Amino acid sequence: MSVEVTNETVWQIDPKLFSDLGLWVMERMQVSTQSDLTILFVDPDPIAQLHMRWMQLEGPTDVMSFPMDELRPGEDGKIMEGVLGDIVICPWVAAQQAAAAGHSTMDEMMLLAIHGTLHLLGYDHVDPVQERQMFGLQRQLLLTFFAVRDQPVPQAELPAGSTDLLAQWDANHASGRNIDKPLNGEKN
Template sequence: MSVEVTNETAWQIDGKIFSDLGVWVMSQMRVSTQSDLTIMFVDPDPIAQLHMRWMNLEGPTDVMSFPMDELRPGDGGTEMEGVLGDIVLCPWVAAQQALAAGHSTMEEMMLLTIHGILHLLGYDHVTPEQERQMFGLQRQLLLTFFALRQGAGARATLPAGTPDALAEWDREHAAGGKTAK
């Protein structure tokens, strides 16, 4: 499995943790070891542009998934092979959500990574039943990953003095602090 992690933000993020998480989740979902995944961290403006282009929704969002070969989880006897796709995350939105949820930005970004992978595998949360299934699975995967990596303790941080890109985006677009979900 190949998981490429790119960080185009000022956030200091350990890409290896996200690569390891991607490989582990894909293996748990029985995606072939020959499959590829890209995880990209971007600022509010690029994700807002993607959000408008692909979802016709204004403003930055937390995570977007772009499937390539429309792989689905393996059934235990077979593993699905191909290019899983791309996940684009915005650490600024993740930080805001983490604060509201009472956990770290890193935990939120890891949750969003799993969420994005599940979307790439065809999971969705349009109906209440789909939401229960997808959110339950992402929680189970995240907690199991944490249990297996005790003491990892990695953090996502910003260098001192880094301007708040999400607040800047809001000011520039007169969104009044609203971000899309």
């Protein structure tokens, strides 16, 4: 399989949707659908650790990309092939961003998967011109995927009664506590 999707969270996420999305974006960007791409969904603590290790930035983030073969979009009919890399997404952060933007958590996570894929292909948003190009392309890719999809997009769901791990991470770190130390007598 060229797109491997792993969910290490309690969120109920349809892996086939993200596999289909990854293949679809690779095809549009003229990257062989035989190229390898991994999408991993994690909780706030693991992505915060990655964020600190690789970006020297504290706290959970929405998405991180780890390129492998430094593939670039194909041109003039040439299809690029290799190991695209890994994308790590935190549904907890995505849910917070989705609420602020007024759309679903699934829409946000799909946008983040596309954003991560574009980073793997060398796109960036460090200046206003790059940002307009990358954000415009990711929006176009997502809207086109929705338009051509012949079935509804299943929503990501958090099981009832689940602990808000992002709020817990924030509370633990705002008070200088370690996430491994439970709050209010809770067990980890």
